[in-house]
Structures are given as structure tokens and as C-alpha cells.
Amino acid sequence: MIQYILRRLLQIIPVFIGTTLLVYFMVFALPGDPIRALFGDRPPSEAVIAQLRQQYNLDQPFWVQYGLFLKNLFTFNLGVDFTGQPIAASLGRIFPVTVMLAVEALIIQTVFGVTFGLIAGLRKGKFFDATVLVASLVVIAIPTFVLGFVLQLLIGVQLGWAKPTVGANADWGNLILPATVLGLVSFAYVLRLTRASVVENMNADYVRTATAKGLSRPRVVVTHILRNSMIPVITYLGASLGGLMGGAIVTESIFNVPGVGQKLFQAVIRSEGPTVVAIVSVLVLVFVIANLLVDLLYAWLDPRIRYEN
Amino acid sequence: MTTSDVRISEAGQADTPLLEIRDLAISFKTGSGEVQAVRNAHLTIMPGETVAIVGESGSGKSTTALAAIGLLPGNGRVSGGQILLDGEDISHASEKRMIELRGNTIGMVPQDPMSNLNPVWKIGYQVKETLRANGRPSGPADVAKVLAEAGLPDAERRAKQYPHEFSGGMRQRALIAIGLSCQPRLLIADEPTSALDVTVQRQILDHLEKMTSELGTSVLLITHDLGLAAERADKVVVMYRGNVVEAGPSLELLQNPQHPYTQRLVASAPSLASRRIQVAKELGVETDELLAPAEAVVVEPTMTEDVLQIQNLRKVFKLRSGFGKSTDFAAVDDVSFSVKRGTTTAIVGESGSGKSTVAQMVLNLLQPTSGKIVFDGVDTSTLNSKQIFAFRRRVQPIFQDPYGSLDPMYNIFRTIEEPLRTHKIGDKASREKKVRELLDQVALPQSTMQRYPNELSGGQRQRVAIARALALDPEVIICDEAVSALDVLVQAQVLNLLAELQSRLGLTYLFITHDLAVVRQIADHVCVMEKGKLVETGSTDDVFDAPQQDYTKALLHAIPGARLMLPPEVA
Numbered sequence A: 001m002i003q004y005i006l007r008r009l010l011q012i013i014p015v016f017i018g019t020t021l022l023v024y025f026m027v028f029a030l031p032g033d034p035i036r037a038l039f040g041d042r043p044p045s046e047a048v049i050a051q052l053r054q055q056y057n058l059d060q061p062f063w064v065q066y067g068l069f070l071k072n073l074f075t076f077n078l079g080v081d082f083t084g085q086p087i088a089a090s091l092g093r094i095f096p097v098t099v100m101l102a103v104e105a106l107i108i109q110t111v112f113g114v115t116f117g118l119i120a121g122l123r124k125g126k127f128f129d130a131t132v133l134v135a136s137l138v139v140i141a142i143p144t145f146v147l148g149f150v151l152q153l154l155i156g157v158q159l160g161w162a163k164p165t166v167g168a169n170a171d172w173g174n175l176i177l178p179a180t181v182l183g184l185v186s187f188a189y190v191l192r193l194t195r196a197s198v199v200e201n202m203n204a205d206y207v208r209t210a211t212a213k214g215l216s217r218p219r220v221v222v223t224h225i226l227r228n229s230m231i232p233v234i235t236y237l238g239a240s241l242g243g244l245m246g247g248a249i250v251t252e253s254i255f256n257v258p259g260v261g262q263k264l265f266q267a268v269i270r271s272e273g274p275t276v277v278a279i280v281s282v283l284v285l286v287f288v289i290a291n292l293l294v295d296l297l298y299a300w301l302d303p304r305i306r307y308e309n
Numbered sequence B: 001m002t003t004s005d006v007r008i009s010e011a012g013q014a015d016t017p018l019l020e021i022r023d024l025a026i027s028f029k030t031g032s033g034e035v036q037a038v039r040n041a042h043l044t045i046m047p048g049e050t051v052a053i054v055g056e057s058g059s060g061k062s063t064t065a066l067a068a069i070g071l072l073p074g075n076g077r078v079s080g081g082q083i084l085l086d087g088e089d090i091s092h093a094s095e096k097r098m099i100e101l102r103g104n105t106i107g108m109v110p111q112d113p114m115s116n117l118n119p120v121w122k123i124g125y126q127v128k129e130t131l132r133a134n135g136r137p138s139g140p141a142d143v144a145k146v147l148a149e150a151g152l153p154d155a156e157r158r159a160k161q162y163p164h165e166f167s168g169g170m171r172q173r174a175l176i177a178i179g180l181s182c183q184p185r186l187l188i189a190d191e192p193t194s195a196l197d198v199t200v201q202r203q204i205l206d207h208l209e210k211m212t213s214e215l216g217t218s219v220l221l222i223t224h225d226l227g228l229a230a231e232r233a234d235k236v237v238v239m240y241r242g243n244v245v246e247a248g249p250s251l252e253l254l255q256n257p258q259h260p261y262t263q264r265l266v267a268s269a270p271s272l273a274s275r276r277i278q279v280a281k282e283l284g285v286e287t288d289e290l291l292a293p294a295e296a297v298v299v300e301p302t303m304t305e306d307v308l309q310i311q312n313l314r315k316v317f318k319l320r321s322g323f324g325k326s327t328d329f330a331a332v333d334d335v336s337f338s339v340k341r342g343t344t345t346a347i348v349g350e351s352g353s354g355k356s357t358v359a360q361m362v363l364n365l366l367q368p369t370s371g372k373i374v375f376d377g378v379d380t381s382t383l384n385s386k387q388i389f390a391f392r393r394r395v396q397p398i399f400q401d402p403y404g405s406l407d408p409m410y411n412i413f414r415t416i417e418e419p420l421r422t423h424k425i426g427d428k429a430s431r432e433k434k435v436r437e438l439l440d441q442v443a444l445p446q447s448t449m450q451r452y453p454n455e456l457s458g459g460q461r462q463r464v465a466i467a468r469a470l471a472l473d474p475e476v477i478i479c480d481e482a483v484s485a486l487d488v489l490v491q492a493q494v495l496n497l498l499a500e501l502q503s504r505l506g507l508t509y510l511f512i513t514h515d516l517a518v519v520r521q522i523a524d525h526v527c528v529m530e531k532g533k534l535v536e537t538g539s540t541d542d543v544f545d546a547p548q549q550d551y552t553k554a555l556l557h558a559i560p561g562a563r564l565m566l567p568p569e570v571a
Helices: A002-028 A034-039 A046-055 A062-074 A087-122 A127-141 A144-158 A176-202 A205-212 A217-246 A249-254 A260-269 A273-301 B003-011 B061-068 B095-101 B123-133 B140-149 B168-180 B198-215 B226-232 B250-255 B260-268 B279-291 B355-362 B385-394 B412-422 B428-441 B446-450 B458-470 B488-505 B516-522 B540-545 B550-557
Strands: B019-030 B033-045 B050-054 B076-085 B106-109 B186-190 B218-223 B235-240 B243-249 B306-320 B326-340 B344-348 B370-375 B395-398 B476-480 B508-513 B525-530 B533-539
Touching: A002 A062, A002 A273, A034 A046, A062 A273, A087 A127, A087 A176, A087 A217, A087 A249, A087 A260, A087 A273, A127 A176, A144 A176, A144 A249, A176 A217, A176 A249, A205 A217, A205 B106, A205 B168, A217 A273, A217 B123, A249 A260, A260 A273, B019 B061, B033 B050, B033 B061, B033 B076, B050 B061, B050 B226, B061 B076, B061 B186, B061 B218, B106 B168, B123 B140, B123 B168, B140 B168, B168 B186, B168 B198, B198 B218, B198 B226, B198 B550, B218 B226, B226 B235, B226 B250, B235 B250, B235 B260, B243 B250, B243 B260, B260 B488, B306 B355, B306 B508, B326 B355, B326 B370, B326 B508, B326 B525, B344 B355, B344 B516, B355 B476, B355 B508, B385 B395, B395 B458, B412 B428, B412 B446, B412 B458, B428 B446, B428 B458, B458 B488, B488 B516, B508 B516, B516 B540, B525 B540, B525 B550, B533 B540, B533 B550
Parallel strands: B033 B243, B050 B218, B050 B235, B106 B186, B186 B218, B326 B533, B344 B508, B344 B525, B395 B476, B476 B508
Antiparallel strands: B019 B033, B019 B076, B235 B243, B306 B326, B306 B370, B525 B533
């Protein structure tokens, strides 16, 4: 088991180099000059531009730039962004906010998705099931920005149940609205996945055997249907965690959450290679580790899966 | 009311039936209205008695039994009649009452040991929750005791293992342990051993019989095997298409079957048949002319030439044993035999004996570690890819599972035509003609061409698989458990068909099976395999009449119903 974990952690190295190289190249290949773009309509003197170029190594060829980036990374010196702020410090500010947002969204989608999915699956073909299925389809069909603005207006402004925007001081309480919006889309998938899995397992032979043993219905549901049904759901949740961390650009903008999505978006617009790659590097780590956790959880849920050499 | 109270009150009145099913009707709701699955079923089980319900799949035997424990699937319901347990009608009892009864009063041993244990819980836990739900002591010692009583060796350690770490036989023992753990008064055993090897089957049934007679448990045994039913039960109830067609004491019913269906069942029960199918040879020339396709050459079996020679065949698999080490496991160990053209050779053995591995090597799907397979004078290991392609045309397989071996997305025409297309034989029109002929040969209507596998029954699918195997006019057909998944009557039909095709087309069969009863019906020669080794070989009659090895004797002895005496005209 430990061997397996170590091997998986070692796999991070090639994945990490590959993704950062790719992202660095894509930012490098973006059209336009980032330094000139920085100044907009009033270009500075050529000397200033050249000096800035040199400062950010933009005058070097691609491989040198990437090499310098890697070197800085391994010496824990991420450098400064185009506004002169240390990248490490801004990562330290934005990541806790996004992690909070992602975890809150994950909890919302898991708790509600699994609960509703389980009930719908057990009552397959009944009114509740049909309602929930249609509702989830509607949620999947509505784009996040529509859902976000509607909930912001309805719950945040008109009803005043939650703060409509987050601002600088993000905490669990005022992140509830963006977390709900973020969780809603995955919630619909978790629900449908749980429902399908429950429906499948409900008719399994061992469930009938469990009933024949004289177990009460709740016991059969919890120990024999729910646990077996969680296996595909867990896989999806693990994969969605990565999406929640990195893909919250729209939600973070609507609710003014100072998180990874906003920062990443700004950095891409400005062609700020080092910042983009630094953020992506952390996201790659999150992805890989989340997937490792899913695989371990998988083995715990299903003893038939054992990781050996 | 506890179980022991019931026992005492019951002791005085042993002539009251424990379970009585009266005029039971069960219907299922389907897309096109209600379908009656069971009509006017009636049966009576006295305390301590074993009653068997016999019938083919779809006869309603399992449905009747499931109704007795209140486990009909969601769309099924009891639409008439009564199920009396100790005089109490439980056919419409509340779920609460049924939960009280299940486990304690009515236990169940289900059919398939592979799918009836939850794969994510330890065996011990699955026993423990049964004991706990029925208010019995459920400590580790109690769990181990229950498992040990069901004949599971080293029960305490075994309780900590998961189902996938158990063999089929051990899983079935665990399920029997669960079914009997709360000492129910009635045990419903639904095909408890049909998924197991014959020798294991025998051990398990013996043990079940011993346990239930010690506990005084009544047993409702569901089976498709008349021989097994007659051997194990006091009374047999025969069901056909939802009706009870005949019932009575086992031996009487077997020796003097009244209903035509029972007569057919007795006649085709493989475990009771005693000689090779002669159908083919009795067919004569007329049928040959009627049925044989124009261009098919009727090969006269010469019976002398060895079409297949297996010489010192060995296959070693490396088993991982952790930390990068591996141990060698000889799945097939020094096996030699030969197959004469136009004959049938059966390889018999239990699961794990290596018989299927031999088949795969003969089909050239698996490389032998050492040894030779000589087909028509050529060592198959020396063939290049082009020659292997040609070889495949001459040697075709029929596999066990007719559900898994046909592509569900291909219609029957495409399924049978595919080998012809792959081998670029004929044009579109001639291929279609060939498919029609093949369907005729396997006695399927030509209209089957446009249908899909899921619209066909198991027997029809296996006929399609045979047609597909015949498409390339092969010389040798490897049948890997080709009839094991079929009901007895269907099995008999398919075996007849195979025998008929053999005499007509001069085919050579290599028949892989665990079922000695099937061997007796189809094979000329038998090779008995045990743990990778060939332990006995000889002509079918020699092996059956005078087995030399203990293992062969054990296998023969384990055929259910083998000890029953039957009048010759029935057998």
C-alpha cells in the first residue's frame, strides 16, 4: 500500500513538468506584447520597455524562460507579477479563499446530491423521482452565469438571506451563495449518478438476500444499497474537486470572490506567464492528490480493489 | 412468540402442515398489462419434510418460492390464493410481519453464490448482521460457530475475509450458514448448488441435508434438475408455465410420470440418461437429403485419422505473491491425448482443472509454455499469422454463455455472416444464401435473421452460436461448456442438434464440460482432468462403467440421481 502511494506521488513529477511546460508554452505563444499591453494607449519609452522585458526575462528565448521559471520554483522563489507583487504572497491570499469555496460547494453537492439521489432511486418511477429528475435537468441546462445572477438577485438582494457579494473578507458564511451556485451544477450530476447507481444496486441479488435475512428496510438501504452505490459517485466527486478549484472563474466574478479563478483570468488576459503557470502548478498538484485520494477511498469502499505492484 | 415456543406447540400436532400454498396466483405488471406468472399453484410442506419444485426457467418455481418469503420483485403481486404458514395467511402480510418472519422462521439460501454476498462487507459481518437483526447473540464466537457448522474450515479467520477471497463452494457454505443461522423452521433453497461443480455440489447438499435434519427444518428446494430433486426430496412438485402439473412422492413420480411434460423431463434429464445420443445415426439418408445444403459435402467419418494431437502440453502462469516475487502455477501439466476425425472427445474436470486452458491453447488463443498441438499433421505453434488465419477457419469455438458471446448490437444475420465476411468468402448474395442454409441447419426460422440476440431465448442463442461456428465449414469445433447454461430440455435439443450435425458434416468435437451427464450423452472418448493433469482417459463406456481413478469415481458418484433406479424405458 505504502509502495503504491509512493509510486503515485512519484508520478506527479512527470505530470507536473509536462503540464507546466505546456501551459508556459501556451502563454508564451499568446499574440501581442504583454509589456506594451500593460500600458495601454500611452506607450512608455523604448528604454523602459526594454528594462521591463529584461526584468521579466521576456527578452530570453522560450527554453531559457521556462528553465528560469523551474529554477525559481525549486528555490521557492516565484518572483513578482507585473504589478510588482510577489507571486507567492498573492497565491497565499487567493488559495485559502478558493479552497474554502470549493470545499463548501463539495459538501453542498455531496450532501444534497446523495440524499436526493438515494430517495429518487429508491422511489424509482414515482412522483418524487420524476420531479427531481426534471429539476436536475433544468439545473444542468441553465448556464452558471444565469443561475448565479438570479440567485444573487433573489436570495442576496431581494430576500436578503445571504450576502450578495463576498469582497475581501471571505469566510464560510458569506461564501454560502457562491458555493451553492458552484455546487448546483455538480449537484445535479451527483444526484443522477447516485440515483442510477442506487437503481442498479437495488435489484442486486445480495440486496434481496439481505432482506431475506430479516434485516429492516433502513438497514438494507444503508449497509447494502448506499455503500455499494457510492463507488462511482466518489470517483465523480474527486474529479469535480479539481473543477471546483480551477473552474470557478464565472462564479468568482459574479460574487466578487477574491480567489484563484479571478486571479487566473486576470493573469491570462495580461499574458503573465509566471503567475499563470504558478497557479496552474498548484492546481495540478491539487488534481493529482485529489485523484490519489479518490483511488484510496475507492479501495476502502470496495475491498475487491487492492493496489499492489 | 419465540421460535422455541413454536417448536413446542408444534411438536404435538405434527400432521399440521408448516407451509401450505393454496390456489396461488401471481401476476407481474408489465408494459402491456398484467401477466400471470403462476396460476393455481398448490403445495404442502409438513414439518421436517423436504419438498422440491422442479421446472425449467420461467416455469414459476422461483416466483412461487419468493412469494412465500414476501420477496416478489416490485412489479409482482399475489393476485389470488393463500400462503398459509402455520395456518396464518402471509400472502398479503405487512412488511413488518414479514421482517419478523424472515431469518427467524423462514430462511433462504439463494441461487448464485457469486452475486448473493455483498462484495464490500466481510463474510463475518454479513453473518453477524443476520444474527443481530433476529435478536440472537452476535459476537465473533457466535459468528464463527455458525460458519463452522456450515462446514467452513478455519471459520474464525475466514470470517474476516471478503467474499471475493472465497471460492464458489465456500461462498455457498457461507450463504447456507446465513440461511440457517437463526434456525428457521422453513428453509427455501433456490437452486442452491446449480452454479457449482458436481463434487462440491454433492458435499454441499449432503451437508445441507445433515444440518436441516438435525434442526428439524423443512426445506423447499427449487431446482431444474429432476434427478437432484428426486434424490434429495420427499416429495416433488413439477411446474410448467406457471402451473403445477404434477406432484407426488419423488420416486413414484420419477418412475411413473403421468403428465406429458414430466415424461419429457424424465426422458431428457441428463443425469438420468444412460447412453450416447443415437439420433444422428438413426436419421438415415432421407433426412440427409432433405436437410443437407447442396454444396455441403457429407464426409464419411473415417474414424482412424488423428485430426488433433496434443503432446506433453504444459501451460505455466506466473502468480504474483507480492514484493515483485512470483510463483509458478502449472494450469496444464503434461497433457497428451489425440482426437480422431469425426468423433467427440470430452475433457471433463472441475473448475480450476485446466480444461478451458487446454481449449484456449488448441484454439491458438493462448501460447503453450511447452509441448505441441498438432492439427492435421502441422504443429500449430509454427504457423505464421496468415496460416493462423487459415487455421481459424478450420477450427471454430462455441462458448458457454450464449448471452455474452453474441454481440448485442449485431442482428443475427450480421452475427452469422461476420466470419464469412472476415474470411472474404463469397459475395453479398451468396453469403446471405449461406446464412439462410445455416439457420435451416440449426433449425431456426429464417425470419430470425432480422432479430437481435436479446429477442431470443438461451437455447435459440446457442443455436445462433452454433450456426456462426459452422459458417466457415470447420473441421473441428471446440465446445467450451456449450450447453452448461441451458435448461435440461433445451440442453437435450442442442445436444441432439450437435450429434446430428456431426454425422451429417463429419465434424470433430472437442467438448469441454464439468457435467459428466452431458459427457455420457455426447462423447466417444473422455479425458478426465484434475489440477492440470490428465488423470484418466478412455472410451466413454469404459470410463463410465469401469473408472480406474478415485477422482473419476468421485465425479461419477456425484452426479445427482445416479443412484436412482429407473425403469429402462424411461431412462
